[in-house]
Amino acid sequence: MEGGSERTNQIEESQAQLLCGLPDDIALFCLARVPRKYRTVLKCVCRSWRDLLCSEEWHAYRSKHNLSETWIYALCRDKYEQICCYVLDPDLPRRCWKLIQGLPPGCLKRKGMGFEALGKKLYLLGGCGWLEDATDEAYCYDVSRNSWREAASLSTARCYFACEVLDGKIYAIGGLGSKSSDPHSWDTFDPHKNSWESHSDTNVVPDVEDSTVLDGKIYIRCGASAVSSHVYAVLYEPSNGTWQHADADMVSGWRGPAVVVDGVLYVLDQSSGTRLMMWQKDKRDWVAVGRLSPLLTRPPCRLVAIGKRIFIIGKGLSTVVFDIEKTVNMEGVMRMHPQTIDSEGPYRLLYCSSKGDKTGVMQELEKHVEPNLADYDKRTALHLASCEGCTEIVVLLLEKGADVNSVDRWGRTPLSDARSFGHEDICKILESRGGIDPVGLDSQTPCYEIDYNEVGMDGATLIGEGAYGEVYLVKWRGTEVAAKTIRSSIASNQKVKHTFLKELGLWQKLRHPNIVQFLGVLKHSDRLIFLTEYLRNGSLYDILKKKGRLDSQTAVSYALDIARGMNYLHQHKPHAIIHRDLTPRNVLQDESGHLKVTDFGLSKIAQEKDAGYKMTGGTGSYRYMAPEVYRRESYGKSVDVFSFALIVHEMFQGGPSNRAELPEQVADKRAYEDSRPSLSSILYPEPIKMLLRECWHRNPECRPTFEEIILRLENIEDNLRHERPIIGCCGCIIL
Numbered sequence: 105m106e107g108g109s110e111r112t113n114q115i116e117e118s119q120a121q122l123l124c125g126l127p128d129d130i131a132l133f134c135l136a137r138v139p140r141k142y143r144t145v146l147k148c149v150c151r152s153w154r155d156l157l158c159s160e161e162w163h164a165y166r167s168k169h170n171l172s173e174t175w176i177y178a179l180c181r182d183k184y185e186q187i188c189c190y191v192l193d194p195d196l197p198r199r200c201w202k203l204i205q206g207l208p209p210g211c212l213k214r215k216g217m218g219f220e221a222l223g224k225k226l227y228l229l230g231g232c233g234w235l236e237d238a239t240d241e242a243y244c245y246d247v248s249r250n251s252w253r254e255a256a257s258l259s260t261a262r263c264y265f266a267c268e269v270l271d272g273k274i275y276a277i278g279g280l281g282s283k284s285s286d287p288h289s290w291d292t293f294d295p296h297k298n299s300w301e302s303h304s305d306t307n308v309v310p311d312v313e314d315s316t317v318l319d320g321k322i323y324i325r326c327g328a329s330a331v332s333s334h335v336y337a338v339l340y341e342p343s344n345g346t347w348q349h350a351d352a353d354m355v356s357g358w359r360g361p362a363v364v365v366d367g368v369l370y371v372l373d374q375s376s377g378t379r380l381m382m383w384q385k386d387k388r389d390w391v392a393v394g395r396l397s398p399l400l401t402r403p404p405c406r407l408v409a410i411g412k413r414i415f416i417i418g419k420g421l422s423t424v425v426f427d428i429e430k431t432v433n434m435e436g437v438m439r440m441h442p443q444t445i446d447s448e449g450p451y452r453l454l455y456c457s458s459k460g461d462k463t464g465v466m467q468e469l470e471k472h473v474e475p476n477l478a479d480y481d482k483r484t485a486l487h488l489a490s491c492e493g494c495t496e497i498v499v500l501l502l503e504k505g506a507d508v509n510s511v512d513r514w515g516r517t518p519l520s521d522a523r524s525f526g527h528e529d530i531c532k533i534l535e536s537r538g539g540i541d542p543v544g545l546d547s548q549t550p551c552y553e554i555d556y557n558e559v560g561m562d563g564a565t566l567i568g569e570g571a572y573g574e575v576y577l578v579k580w581r582g583t584e585v586a587a588k589t590i591r592s593s594i595a596s597n598q599k600v601k602h603t604f605l606k607e608l609g610l611w612q613k614l615r616h617p618n619i620v621q622f623l624g625v626l627k628h629s630d631r632l633i634f635l636t637e638y639l640r641n642g643s644l645y646d647i648l649k650k651k652g653r654l655d656s657q658t659a660v661s662y663a664l665d666i667a668r669g670m671n672y673l674h675q676h677k678p679h680a681i682i683h684r685d686l687t688p689r690n691v692l693q694d695e696s697g698h699l700k701v702t703d704f705g706l707s708k709i710a711q712e713k714d715a716g717y718k719m720t721g722g723t724g725s726y727r728y729m730a731p732e733v734y735r736r737e738s739y740g741k742s743v744d745v746f747s748f749a750l751i752v753h754e755m756f757q758g759g760p761s762n763r764a765e766l767p768e769q770v771a772d773k774r775a776y777e778d779s780r781p782s783l784s785s786i787l788y789p790e791p792i793k794m795l796l797r798e799c800w801h802r803n804p805e806c807r808p809t810f811e812e813i814i815l816r817l818e819n820i821e822d823n824l825r826h827e828r829p830i831i832g833c834c835g836c837i838i839l
């Protein structure tokens with residue numbers, strides 16, 4: 105009996121031991137060194153291992169011995185508008201985001217929540233929904249247990265607030281709350297007491313845009329006020345528990361999400377393109393660290409810093425990594441080598457090539473594209489490379505058997521692309537391999553002339569009248585087309601007629617789904633008449649007059665149509681085509697609902713002396729005129745961007761602003777008083793407001809190009825379709 109009980113004791117003792125025959129501290133020493141990715145497997149071994157892995161002791165041991173591994177957590181919204189949480193192990197060779205199941209149903213539809221990591225827990229705080237103004241509810245995810253539960257409620261119900269961790273406590277600051285709550289309040293959460301404490305300071309404002317912790321202080325960037333675009337920030341000084349105004353120099357360049365690496369503040373400026381900026385404390389200046397290719401990131405992005413690496417996480421969880429240690433200095437500007445995680449092969453190739461990184465090109469080709477390079481990818485990559493001027497890739501792809509004359513949906517070959525973008529060296533390479541250009545130089549023909557007798561002008565129906573003359577619906581060889589007649593007062597002037605025909609010759613060469621197709625000039629007519637495709641739905645002016653305000657999705661999709669057409673004109677080679685008279689009347693809609701730009705370049709004749717043409721032409725072009733044009737200063741492509749912004753504004757508004765004022769008065773105020781239409785907060789999504797403000801910027805050089813506009817509108821469109829936009833991200837040090 106005695107021997108039996110001794111054996112049982114031995115068994116119990118060995119069962120209680122973490123590793124049989126080893127003291128627990130040595131077993132902990134061994135187990136704690138197993139990488140975090142094997143945690144799930146370890147937990148399945150036995151109950152004592154499971155308990156150990158979920159314990160505070162394990163967590164504390166790993167932290168103390170610098171064994172902690174930071175994983176990244178991202179909160180997104182799915183296509184059903186429900187939030188979902190993903191996790192990424194940044195050190196796995198094949199990085200992929202994994203979905204975390206079991207989010208509490210109560211918070212799935214909430215917006216404006218706080219998301220923060222503290223210790224081995226993630227916290228989801230506050231937020232608002234359709235039926236609730238703001239909530240104080242909090243949820244917590246214990247990473248070691250992989251389970252969600254309710255956490256201690258916030259002292260104040262709040263949404264759209266700042267959330268930061270400082271000295272082991274969570275700070276929930278500002279934001280919007282229930283009407284009774286103090287707009288200048290902040291709450292702190294102490295995990296040891298498991299309770300929140302409320303504080304107040306008049307310097308804390310509800311309208312919070314970003315926050316970060318720098319030099320042991322919390323910085324809050326406040327939203328631009330309604331009256332000015334002035335941005336300011338406040339900082340929390342933990343030594344005396346007060347909030348003070350932050351240094352204006354620093355705040356001036358803080359335009360986006362921020363992270364701190366080695367005590368240095370980095371900000372991702374997404375206002376025009378995506379640039380990583382660094383605050384140089386000693387010089388009190390912001391410097392650009394690197395510009396991210398729009399092909400790699402999908403803004404709006406969030407930042408997470410792990411060690412010396414900055415993870416830039418964008419829509420669809422697209423992730424780019426910047427390693428601060430690999431920073432190089434070029435032309436006085438710091439640049440970094442981005443490491444992409446999950447962008448597509450052809451784009452990755454292009455990025456390396458555009459940076460002149462030949463080794464990178466070869467590596468990318470071998471690593472991602474070469475093994476299974478599908479014909480489709482080769483074709484896409486060849487077209488992209490020809491547009492972007494990436495000579496090495498063009499050569500490599502041709503060697504890999506890419507079709508030199510593959511045609512895209514606009515009938516363009518790689519040679520057409522290379523010519524349009526003026527890449528002479530690529531043109532030569534493509535030509536030497538038998539490349540042809542069916543839409544460009546190879547197809548130069550004189551302005552196509554249509555026999556007057558082929559057009560039934562007698563049965564013409566008047567469809568509109570503009571500054572140049574009347575527009576008729578006619579039949580040409582059985583097809584309905586638009587015939588634009590030019591007033592004899594304009595056409596009788598030989599110089600003007602010559603300019604006009606030159607512009608038409610240019611128009612004839614253009615082919616784009618968002619450009620009205622030119623068909624030809626009528627021969628043997630005593631008047632100057634030309635034919636274009638007929639767009640049954642009329643002009644955007646008619647549409648807005650009939651329908652009024654458009655919903656956001658339609659407005660953005662229309663704006664994209666116009667921007668794509670305009671970008672095609674602005675990127676025309678050898679010279680950009682400036683429209684100069686972009687108005688809702690010069691944007692027409694086809695039967696499928698797509699918009700096309702028309703009449704570009706024709707306003708050039710307005711500059712000809714004695715043209716008998718006035719740009720306003722009674723059609724109100726003054727309303728869309730850029731200030732520099734009105735002031736008769738020199739101007740460039742960005743005048744079209746200015747007009748574009750006013751058109752987009754009208755689509756959201758349902759018509760022009762300042763309707764009571766004469767168009768010329770409106771233009772005068774814009775040019776000399778810097779007046780701009782108001783952006784009512786309900787009608788315009790925030791990114792549209794930002795875009796419009798930039799597009800109608802008083803300084804033409806500060807306006808974005810149509811290429812940038814397209815990228816931003818595409819993102820806005822994606823967001824409107826609720827495609828997993830990133831709500832929040834945080835790194836979490838857990839075992």
Ligand SMILES: Nc1ncnc2c1ncn2[C@@H]1O[C@H](COP(=O)(O)OP(=O)(O)OP(=O)(O)O)[C@@H](O)[C@H]1O
Pocket residue numbers: 567568569570571572573574575586588620636637638639640642643646685689690692702703719720721723725
């Ligand atoms: N290709 C077309 N298909 C269908 N309708 C057209 C076409 N072109 C013009 N229209 C109609 O005719 C109207 C007059 O067009 P037009 O281009 O002559 O002048 P406008 O654009 O209104 O003013 P402006 O001459 O100052 O640019 C347009 O507003 C549109 O409703």
